Amino acid sequence: EDQVTQSPEALRLQEGESSSLNCSYTVSGLRGLFWYRQDPGKGPEFLFTLYSAGEEKEKERLKATLTKKESFLHITAPKPEDSATYLCAVPSGSGYALNFGKGTSLLVTP
Amino acid sequence: KAGVTQTPRYLIKTRGQQVTLSCSPISGHRSVSWYQQTPGQGLQFLFEYFSETQRNKGNFPGRFSGRQFSNSRSEMNVSTLELGDSALYLCASSVDGPANYGYTFGSGTRLTVV
Numbered sequence: 001e002d003q004v005t006q007s008p009e010a011l012r013l014q015e016g017e018s019s020s021l022n023c024s025y026t027v028s029g030l031r032g033l034f035w036y037r038q039d040p041g042k043g044p045e046f047l048f049t050l051y052s053a054g055e056e057k058e059k060e061r062l063k064a065t066l067t068k069k070e071s072f073l074h075i076t077a078p079k080p081e082d083s084a085t086y087l088c089a090v091p092s093g094s095g096y097a098l099n100f101g102k103g104t105s106l107l108v109t110p
Numbered sequence: 111k112a113g114v115t116q117t118p119r120y121l122i123k124t125r126g127q128q129v130t131l132s133c134s135p136i137s138g139h140r141s142v143s144w145y146q147q148t149p150g151q152g153l154q155f156l157f158e159y160f161s162e163t164q165r166n167k168g169n170f171p172g173r174f175s176g177r178q179f180s181n182s183r184s185e186m187n188v189s190t191l192e193l194g195d196s197a198l199y200l201c202a203s204s205v206d207g208p209a210n211y212g213y214t215f216g217s218g219t220r221l222t223v224v
Binding site for chain 1: 114141143145151152153155158160165166168198200202207208209210211212213214215216217218220
């Protein structure tokens with residue numbers, strides 16, 4: 001069965017303190033790995049899709065990377081507005097659903 | 111471009127009642143999926159519809175059902191509500207399924223069962 005595991009569950013950073021979130025997956029034949037950001041009381045917001053090992057994508061202070069077994073979301077010099085839950089997901093076997101990890105709750109304090 | 115619209119935003123229901131949630135996808139998106147989100151279980155897939163056909167269903171009891179209309183709008187229904195059904199219900203739309211381009215999510219319906 002496809003599995004997506006995110007770590008840590010929660011992370012507290014000082015403003016400006018860079019760190020990385022991890023998403024490890026076990027799927028047969030990866031067809032893409034998705035990162036989303038979710039603010040409290042809202043739906044997840046799409047950030048990145050990565051398709052092959054070695055691929056990297058950047059958006060402002062965020063950079064996502066992909067290996068054959070895991071993905072990292074690097075946050076450089078975070079600001080309080082980066083506080084949110086970050087979710088990763090991979091397509092199910094059928095391709096008609098995404099299997100989500102349980103997320104990393106990030107808090108960035110001033 | 112309008113996003114995914116879910117109504118209502120909040121609902122309070124009593125155990126044993128039934129509830130219907132509505133979702134209007136982004137124009138041109140023919141795939142609509144539903145997820146249940148709870149603090150303990152995270153996002154769990156309920157079902158996916160494409161052109162009025164259910165293509166995939168998650169591991170939920172038969173009390174959870176859905177449908178899609180010819181204009182791609184979708185509804186989900188939960189009958190005989192239980193306390194454990196309290197959750198954020200999220201609708202997500204995509205052009206032809208999430209595998210290629212992922213989803214755009216709505217803001218969700220917060221269901222509280224008392």
